[in-house]
Amino acid sequence: SQELEQSPQSLIVQEGKNLTINCTSSKTLYGLYWYKQKYGEGLIFLMMLQKGGEEKSHEKITAKLDEKKQQSSLHITASQPSHAGIYLCGADEAGGTSYGKLTFGQGTILTVHP
Amino acid sequence: DGGITQSPKYLFRKEGQNVTLSCEQNLNHDAMYWYRQDPGQGLRLIYYSQIVNDFQKGDIAEGYSVSREKKESFPLTVTSAQKNPTAFYLCASSIRSGGPRNTIYFGEGSWLTVV
Numbered sequence: 001s002q003e004l005e006q007s008p009q010s011l012i013v014q015e016g017k018n019l020t021i022n023c024t025s026s027k028t029l030y031g032l033y034w035y036k037q038k039y040g041e042g043l044i045f046l047m048m049l050q051k052g053g054e055e056k057s058h059e060k061i062t063a064k065l066d067e068k069k070q071q072s073s074l075h076i077t078a079s080q081p082s083h084a085g086i087y088l089c090g091a092d093e094a095g096g097t098s099y100g101k102l103t104f105g106q107g108t109i110l111t112v113h114p
Numbered sequence: 115d116g117g118i119t120q121s122p123k124y125l126f127r128k129e130g131q132n133v134t135l136s137c138e139q140n141l142n143h144d145a146m147y148w149y150r151q152d153p154g155q156g157l158r159l160i161y162y163s164q165i166v167n168d169f170q171k172g173d174i175a176e177g178y179s180v181s182r183e184k185k186e187s188f189p190l191t192v193t194s195a196q197k198n199p200t201a202f203y204l205c206a207s208s209i210r211s212g213g214p215r216n217t218i219y220f221g222e223g224s225w226l227t228v229v
Contacts, residue, residue, distance in 0.1 A: 004156070031215040042118075042204060043157075043220040050215060088156060090218075098215040099164065100145055100208050101172065104156030 004091055006105035013079050014113050021074045021108045023089035031092035032072045033102060034063050036085050043088065046074075076110075084112045117141065118221035120205050125226050127192070127199065135190045135224045137205035145211035146188035147218070150174060151202040160203075163188055164211040192226060200228050 005024045013019050023032065031050050035043040047056045049065035049072060056063050060083075062075045076083055086109050090102035118139045127133045139146065145164050149157040149172075159172030163182040177196025182188055188207075192199045205221040 033218065035220070040202065040223070040225070042120075042222040043206075045217055045219060048215070048217060090157070092215060097212055099162065099211045100147060100206075100216075100218050101159055101162060102157070102218065104158075106154065106156045 004089055004103060004105035006087075006089060006108050008108060009106065010109040010111070012111045012113065015080060016078055019076050019079055019110070021087050021110070023072045023074070023091075023105050025070050025091060027070070027093065029065060029069045029072060029091050030094060031098060032063075032065055033090040033092070034072070034074055035088045035090065037088060037107070038085050079110075079112045081112045081114055084110055086110070118205055118207055118219060120203075120221040120224045123222070123224060125224060126229050127226060128229060130194045132191055132193050133226065135192070135203055135205075135226070137188045137190065137221060139186055139188075139205075139207045139221075141207060141209075141219070142185070143207040143209050143219075144185070145208045146182070147206040147208075148172075148178075148180065148188070148190045149204045149206065151204060151223075157204060160190065162211065199226055201226060 007022045034046040047063045052067045052069045054065045060077045065072045086107045088107045090104045121136045147162045148160040151157045161180045163169040179191045204223045208218045
């Protein structure tokens with residue numbers, strides 16, 4: 001089965017700073033999902049990437065999938081306290097037909113100091 | 115409002131008891147999923163259902179059971195056979211399963227503690 005490694009495991013930044021979270025797999029990432037979670041709460045969908053080289057943005061968050069489809073990055077520009085939380089990447093290992101069965105990384109805990 | 119509703123939010127179980135976690139969605143989604151999350155870890159798939167009256171085991175199905183009698187409902191029973199049931203349980207849904215990839219939405223989760 002696919003294993004996802006997220007780095008760093010935790011990150012503390014000052015408000016206004018940029019930051020990047022990485023998600024790496026030894027296998028091809030056919031569908032890569034990014035979610036945000038507050039501790040003890042549900043997952044909020046951020047973005048889904050499928051194609052090598054694909055990049056998507058929403059407000060100050062940009063996610064990319066590399067050309068080889070084995071690594072994805074999540075970049076936050078000018079971080080705010082509202083960005084604090086746990087960021088999770090999830091991968092769909094199905095190459096063709098998708099059944100929505102995701103394998104998740106262990107999460108990255110982001111703290112943003114005002 | 116449309117979404118996924120999980121209940122209860124907090125549940126305590128005694129040793130040897132079965133408990134059932136509720137998951138209801140009004141998004142008209144065909145596919146539903148149950149995941150388990152342990153502290154400091156990512157989510158692991160317990161069961162999933164592509165359509166009414168059908169469901170499949172995920173990676174950690176032992177000690178759990180599900181049913182899918184209605185499109186909008188996918189309850190999860192944690193049986194006494196589950197050795198370490200204390201965890202955070204998340205229900206999810208998507209428009210379809212077994213086709214093009216689509217967005218998977220999650221509920222707010224339920225905390226289960228064994229006492």
